[in-house]
Amino acid sequence: MPKADGARSGVLPWVVWTALGALAAALAIGLVSARLGAGFEPASALDRALLLYGVGPRIATAILAGAALGLAGALMQAALDNPLAEPATLGVSAGAQLGLGLLAIAAPDIGGFAREGAAFLGGTAAVALVIALSWRRGLDPVTVVLCGMIVATIASGLSAALILANGDYLFALLIWGGGSLVQQGWGPAWAIGAALIAGSIGAALLARALGVLSAGEPGARSLGAPVAAIRTAALGVGVLLATTVAAEVGLIAFVGLAAPTLARLSGARSTRHVLLAAPATGAILLWLTDGAVQQFGTGDALPTGAATAFLGAPLLLWMLPRLRMADRPGASVRPGPRSSARLVALCAALALLVFAAALALGRGPDGWSIATGGDFLALLPFRLPRAVAAAAAGAMLAAAGVVLQRLTANPLASPEVLGVGAGAGVGLAVVLVTAGAASATLELAGAACGAMAALLLMLALATRSRLGPERLLLAGAAISALCLAAVNAVIAGGSAGAFALLGWISGSTSAVGPSEAIAGCLAAVVLIAALAPLRRWLDVLPLGEAVARGVGLELTAARAALTVIAALLTAVASLIAGPLSFVGLVAPHMAYAAGLTRPALHLAGAVALGAGLMVAADLLGRTVIYPYQLPLGLFASLIGGGYLVLALRAR
Amino acid sequence: MLETALALGVTPVAGAELRLFAKAAVEPAIPAGVADIGLRGGLSYEALYAAKPDLILSSPWYAAREAILARIAPVASYSIYEPGRPPYVPAEAATRALGERLGRRAEADALIAAAASEFEAGRARLARFATRPLLIINLGDPRHFRAFGDESMFVDAAKRLGLSSAWVARTAFGAFPTVGVEALAGMPDAFVVNVGPSPRDALDALGSSPLWRAMPQIANGRIVALDPVNAYGGIPAARRFARLLVEALSAHAEG
Numbered sequence: 001m002p003k004a005d006g007a008r009s010g011v012l013p014w015v016v017w018t019a020l021g022a023l024a025a026a027l028a029i030g031l032v033s034a035r036l037g038a039g040f041e042p043a044s045a046l047d048r049a050l051l052l053y054g055v056g057p058r059i060a061t062a063i064l065a066g067a068a069l070g071l072a073g074a075l076m077q078a079a080l081d082n083p084l085a086e087p088a089t090l091g092v093s094a095g096a097q098l099g100l101g102l103l104a105i106a107a108p109d110i111g112g113f114a115r116e117g118a119a120f121l122g123g124t125a126a127v128a129l130v131i132a133l134s135w136r137r138g139l140d141p142v143t144v145v146l147c148g149m150i151v152a153t154i155a156s157g158l159s160a161a162l163i164l165a166n167g168d169y170l171f172a173l174l175i176w177g178g179g180s181l182v183q184q185g186w187g188p189a190w191a192i193g194a195a196l197i198a199g200s201i202g203a204a205l206l207a208r209a210l211g212v213l214s215a216g217e218p219g220a221r222s223l224g225a226p227v228a229a230i231r232t233a234a235l236g237v238g239v240l241l242a243t244t245v246a247a248e249v250g251l252i253a254f255v256g257l258a259a260p261t262l263a264r265l266s267g268a269r270s271t272r273h274v275l276l277a278a279p280a281t282g283a284i285l286l287w288l289t290d291g292a293v294q295q296f297g298t299g300d301a302l303p304t305g306a307a308t309a310f311l312g313a314p315l316l317l318w319m320l321p322r323l324r325m326a327d328r329p330g331a332s333v334r335p336g337p338r339s340s341a342r343l344v345a346l347c348a349a350l351a352l353l354v355f356a357a358a359l360a361l362g363r364g365p366d367g368w369s370i371a372t373g374g375d376f377l378a379l380l381p382f383r384l385p386r387a388v389a390a391a392a393a394g395a396m397l398a399a400a401g402v403v404l405q406r407l408t409a410n411p412l413a414s415p416e417v418l419g420v421g422a423g424a425g426v427g428l429a430v431v432l433v434t435a436g437a438a439s440a441t442l443e444l445a446g447a448a449c450g451a452m453a454a455l456l457l458m459l460a461l462a463t464r465s466r467l468g469p470e471r472l473l474l475a476g477a478a479i480s481a482l483c484l485a486a487v488n489a490v491i492a493g494g495s496a497g498a499f500a501l502l503g504w505i506s507g508s509t510s511a512v513g514p515s516e517a518i519a520g521c522l523a524a525v526v527l528i529a530a531l532a533p534l535r536r537w538l539d540v541l542p543l544g545e546a547v548a549r550g551v552g553l554e555l556t557a558a559r560a561a562l563t564v565i566a567a568l569l570t571a572v573a574s575l576i577a578g579p580l581s582f583v584g585l586v587a588p589h590m591a592y593a594a595g596l597t598r599p600a601l602h603l604a605g606a607v608a609l610g611a612g613l614m615v616a617a618d619l620l621g622r623t624v625i626y627p628y629q630l631p632l633g634l635f636a637s638l639i640g641g642g643y644l645v646l647a648l649r650a651r
Numbered sequence: 652m653l654e655t656a657l658a659l660g661v662t663p664v665a666g667a668e669l670r671l672f673a674k675a676a677v678e679p680a681i682p683a684g685v686a687d688i689g690l691r692g693g694l695s696y697e698a699l700y701a702a703k704p705d706l707i708l709s710s711p712w713y714a715a716r717e718a719i720l721a722r723i724a725p726v727a728s729y730s731i732y733e734p735g736r737p738p739y740v741p742a743e744a745a746t747r748a749l750g751e752r753l754g755r756r757a758e759a760d761a762l763i764a765a766a767a768s769e770f771e772a773g774r775a776r777l778a779r780f781a782t783r784p785l786l787i788i789n790l791g792d793p794r795h796f797r798a799f800g801d802e803s804m805f806v807d808a809a810k811r812l813g814l815s816s817a818w819v820a821r822t823a824f825g826a827f828p829t830v831g832v833e834a835l836a837g838m839p840d841a842f843v844v845n846v847g848p849s850p851r852d853a854l855d856a857l858g859s860s861p862l863w864r865a866m867p868q869i870a871n872g873r874i875v876a877l878d879p880v881n882a883y884g885g886i887p888a889a890r891r892f893a894r895l896l897v898e899a900l901s902a903h904a905e906g
Contacts, residue, residue, distance in 0.1 A: 046836050049865025054833045104850070182794045182831035184862035364701050365686065381722050382696040443715060513719050627689045627698035 013266035021284045027291025028059050057183035062290040062304070063283045064192040065181070065245045066255055070282020071199050072241035073256030074263070074275050078210040079234035086256035087123075087242035090235075091151035095126025096246040098155040101162040123243035126151050131232065150641040153582055157634035180303040181249055181290050188248035195244035196279075202237035203275050210234055211271040253309040253485050255282045309485030313478040317461065343594060344604045351391070351612030358387040358615050363623040385517035390618040390632060391611040392520035393576040394583050398610025399528045400569035401584035402538070402591075402603050403562050409542040414585035419479030420567045421574030423454025425487040425504060432500050433490060443500075451571030454479055458567065484579070504578055505633075512576060523572040528607060530565055537562065538599035578633035581617075582640030583610045590643065613639055652708035652729060654679055655746055655885040658762050659755045665702035667691045675848050676881030678891055699723055708749070727752055732883060737807040742885045766890050773897040774813040780900055784817035785809050786841040786868075788830075789882070790849035793856035798830050803882065805846060808889045809896065817841035832862055839867040844896065847879035875899040 032055055035047040042048035069087070076085040087093050099122020103114060133147040183189070209230045213220045220227055245252060259282035260274055268277040290304045360370050362379065371379050400415040415421060427450020431442055461475050487505065491498040512520075531538075537558045540548050548555055570584070577583075591605035617635035624630060653666045657679045665686040666672070672681060686702045689695040694716065699707075700723050707726045709717065711733075720726045729745035731738050743763050750759025787805045788796040798818045799805045806816045817838045835843070845854075854876060856863055863869050877895045881888040 046839070046865060046867060049862060050833055050836055053860075053862035053865065180795065180831070182833070184794050184832050184856065184860045362697055364697065379697060379700065382700065382719070622695065622697070627687050627695040629689055629693045629695055631693070 010267075017266065017281070017284060020288055024284055024288040024291050027295055028287070031055055031059075031291070031294060053185050054183060057186045057189045058181050058290070059287070060186075060189040061183055061192060061249060062181055062287045064189060064196055065249055065252060066259075066283040066286025067279035068192055068196045068199065068241040068245050068282075069252055069255040069286070070259030070263075070278040070280070071196070071203060071275070072238040072245075073258075073282070074260040074278035075199075075203060075206070075210075075234045075238035075241075076256070077260050078214065078271050078274065079231045079238065081214065083261060085148075086254075087238070087246070088152065088251075088253070088256070090148035090239070091126040091130055091155060092123045092239055092242045093246050093251050094152040094155035094159070096120065096123035096243055097251065098122050098159045098162075099125070101159045105162060117247075119247035120243045122155070123246055124239065126155055127235065127239045131235065135228075150582070150637075153637045154641045157631070157637045161630050161634050180305065191248050192244055195241055199237050199241040200279075202233070202240075206230065206234050206237065207272045207275050210275075214271050250303070250305055252286065252305040254313060255286055255308055258282075258308075258313075259285060303489065306485040306489040309482050313482035313485075317475060317478050341601065343596060344601055344608065347591070347605045347608035347612070351608045351615070354612045354615045354619070355387055355391060358390075358619040359383050361619060361623070363626040368623075381514070385512050385514050386618055386622075387615050388517040389512040389520045389576045390614040392517070392524040393573040393581075393632075394587070394610035394612070394614025394636075395524045395607045396520075396527065396569040396573040396610075397577070397581060397584035397614075398587035398591075398606040399524075399531060399603060400566040400573070401586075401588040401610075402599075402606045403531065403566040403569075404584075405588050406538045406542050406599070406602075407559060407562050407566070414582070415566065415570035415573065419458065419476045419483060420451050420454045420570045421579035422480045422483035422487070424448070424451040424571055424574045425501065425579060426450040426483045427453070428504055429487050429490045429501055447575050448571065450483075451567070451574070454483060455564070455567040455571065458563065480579075516576070520572060520576050523568075527565060527569050527572070528603070531603060532600070534558075534562065534565075535599040535603070538603075576632075577614065577636065578631065581614070581633045581636035583613050583636050586610075586640035586643055587613060652710070652745070652749065652885065653681075654881070654887040655742075655749055655762075656708065656753070657681075658885075658887045659746075659750055659753060659758045661753055661755065663708075664704050665699060667694060672881070675879050676884060676888065677879050679887060694720075696720075696723065706752070731885060732802070732804075734802065737801055737810075738804050739807040739811060739886075739889060742804070742889065746886050762886055766886050766893075769890060770808075770811045770893060773893050774811070776897055776901050777812050777814060780842065781813050781815075783842045783873075784815045784838070784840060785844050786817040786835070786838060787844045787846060789846050790853040790857075792850065793853050793860065794832055796830055796832075796845070798834075799846075799882070804884060804889050805880070805882065805892055808892050809844075812893060812896065832860075832866070835866040835868055841868055841873070842900075843868045843874040844899075845874065845876045846882070846892070847877060849876070872904075875903060 032051065035042055035051045035055060042051055073086045076087070076090060077083060079085070096119040099118040099120070102122070103118035107114070127148075130147040130151050133150075213227065213230055242256065260278040262285075263274050263277035263281045266277065266281070268274045286304070286308060289308045293304050293307045359380065360372075360376065362369055362371055362383075397415050404414065424447040427446040427448065428443055430450070431446030435442060457479060458475065484505075487501055491501050491505075537553065540551055540553055541558065541562075545555065548558075573584075587606040587610035588602065590609050591602050594605065596602045596605040614632070614636055617639055618632050620639075621630040621632050621635040624635075653663060653672070654676065656663055662682050663685055665688045666681065667688050668690055669681055669685065669687040686698060688698040688702065691713070696719060699720075704724045707720050707724050709720065709726050709728045711728055711730045713720075714728070717726050717728065727749075729748060731742045731745050733741070746759050746763055747756075750756045750762075785806075787799040787803070787809065789799070790796045798820075799816075800818050800820070801807070801816065806818070809816060817840070835841070845857075857869060857874065857876075858864070868874055875896075877892070877899055880892045880895065884891075
């Protein structure tokens with residue numbers, strides 16, 4: 001759209017952003033004047049205190065935090081040359097949340113700086129881990145984001161497990177997770193302001209070097225630029241900004257991702273311009289959102305941090321077709337020596353072995369035991385449905401992962417990226433909030449409706465605006481963030497349904513009965529079987545658009561069909577295992593790395609491995625902290641994350 | 652239902668979330684022999700099976716699990732907390748129904764009568780607070796609390812003590828939208844009652860933060876902090892709350 005390009009670099013963006021800024025300011029003035037009497041004096045001592053320690057710092061914090069997150073996102077995206085990079089994708093936010101949760105368990109009575117410090121340490125530890133894991137590969141962008149996703153999923157799984165293991169004791173963590181900007185003093189504003197000043201100086205120093213990097217890594221190397229050092233420094237500054245915001249006000253979704261993207265869409269071309277424009281964009285976004293939340297919200301029922309996703313995600317979705325992005329060939333996974341059906345059989349045998357263990361092994365008041373005879377039969381009704389459902393979920397996620405990774409030629413694509421699993425969560429949330437106590441069937445129906453809604457939205461986007469692989473990922477990430485923000489808002493509301501949703505997010509199989517298990521199994525068989533006739537598409541699509549067209553593939557139809565199947569697979573699986581398991585990412589990787597490169601074998605191997613992984617996760621989840629249970633999704637992500645860490649180190 | 656069963660003189664073989672119960676509900680103390688079967692939302696059916704119960708007490712919140720629980724033992728489900736109704740009368744009904752089921756009708760009636768007479772006595776002692784609306788909250792962190800509304804046991808119990816509630820806004824499931832500190836400014840006449848458990852730093856903020864201190868209730872010392880009480884309990888929890896509230900308020904100078 002060349003015409004739109006011309007308009008974008010002109011006056012229009014300035015007008016739009018000035019108008020948005022003015023709107024934010026108007027909302028803020030409304031809030032301030034509500035506390036002012038005649039002659040611009042506070043109407044009472046109470047109003048004065050509210051202005052000085054509540055309204056004032058909140059405005060400052062919104063602006064500063066928005067700017068800090070915008071800058072953090074811009075730095076991270078420039079450092080990684082990846083439009084999906086932001087504090088969340090690097091594990092920073094999840095790490096900070098885990099740090100806070102751990103402190104609440106270890107020393108519940110410690111307050112003040114210790115809490116902020118724990119969040120900071122957690123975020124820093126997460127990103128340090130990510131950098132350590134990807135160091136050997138020169139902080140290659142794809143590897144960094146992959147590691148970031150592993151670390152983030154493990155950290156948020158552990159956080160959810162902590163909340164579950166302590167009932168409603170971690171109420172504070174819930175609010176914090178929602179990112180509320182309510183203030184009771186100037187401390188957070190000062191802290192974020194200080195970080196922002198430090199970050200701005202860092203960004204100014206790095207802007208030139210990052211500009212050189214953006215011209216391409218080989219070019220930068222040939223100019224003698226220390227590529228890894230520049231990236232580490234930019235990431236470090238971004239992390240400082242993001243963890244300070246996370247520590248002071250909690251998780252603010254989407255600003256770090258949306259601000260630099262919107263800055264580029266508004267005409268910021270060079271790295272320097274993006275670094276300048278992103279903080280301004282972020283500040284206006286957050287200020288406006290916070291004003292709107294206070295104007296239209298009741299109490300703190302919707303935390304600002306969740307509301308930013310409602311503003312930012314649709315904006316991003318709307319602008320996606322207008323986003324300029326090269327359809328780069330994805331970084332490939334190096335396959336092992338090419339191998340055969342015998343390997344698939346081995347994978348299947350392994351999965352069966354794990355399944356048998358899941359039925360026989362258990363832990364009771366007297367320790368581990370292998371159930372035999374009558375006990376085995378008596379326990380079977382509890383163990384069999386879980387194991388079957390877990391196997392079905394693992395198989396479906398693995399199949400969806402194979403489809404998505406081949407469809408997008410992107411090793412980062414995994415079912416959760418589609419946003420369909422998260423959509424199921426919204427459906428579940430609606431059912432739990434409106435019906436209160438809900439039966440399993442009703443929960444299932446709600447989740448399925450939510451999944452279908454997310455799926456239809458994805459499809460509309462994919463077909464109407466002919467999304468290429470990267471845009472599809474970005475659209476999925478936006479929908480996913482939107483849906484998870486909605487679910488988090490319900491959780492932060494603290495209703496009784498919140499615990500059911502927390503359970504769902506971490507992936508708990510404890511409510512699975514025989515009917516759910518049978519349904520899951522049937523869905524797995526039908527949907528995976530439907531993929532068999534499409535395997536040629538899976539072979540051709542990763543080679544790129546040109547090749548696919550060259551062999552006469554109807555691209556739009558092929559993509560739509562595969563997307564539908566992948567979305568259905570994900571929807572059913574997420575009802576069983578939650579949205580956050582790693583199996584859809586790991587199982588296809590494992591199979592591919594083992595040498596199963598042809599589509600049919602890749603699919604079969606991944607399905608067997610996915611089922612085995614998930615069943616093993618369920619077995620461990622119910623035994624490790626008996627009689628308390630860890631959620632399936634958490635253990636799946638721990639196993640999968642462990643594998644990915646090893647795989648990355650080996651390369 | 653755990654505490655109600657104990658109050659009727661029946662010691663269960665197992666209960667859910669016993670660790671949290673000891674921290675957040677405090678009384679009654681759970682006897683040592685009672686097995687923990689994990690979280691309400693993620694019960695260990697295997698632990699429950701190992702405990703070999705004769706009867707499982709549940710609530711409609713866990714309707715989704717009932718078919719599975721019924722494989723282990725018959726399930727009796729009692730509903731106390733439902734949207735749109737104060738919980739005390741349903742809690743009395745549940746106590747009677749449980750007494751019937753366990754063959755402890757007399758104990759159930761005695762428990763209900765004892766609670767009623769305690770409330771009557773408390774009402775007399777708190778007469779001077781009758782015109783002072785209570786804002787019953789649970790501090791979550793230094794900036795937020797949850798406010799208990801008409802569907803909560805705390806507000807219902809306070810009303811039975813002749814008091815009124817300052818929280819009139821919408822509540823979800825008996826309690827608590829997440830409320831920011833500044834909401835206190837909207838109800839300057841209220842007397843604030845914090846029910847534990849609350850984190851240490853949140854309680855500290857009451858005395859140290861300028862915004863909290865600027866709130867009329869805090870500035871005038873109209874606040875008491877109670878020990879933890881089970882927010883979703885039955886008659887025993889209501890009694891504990893009433894006892895703690897009567898003790899705290901009658902020791903308070905304001906009236």
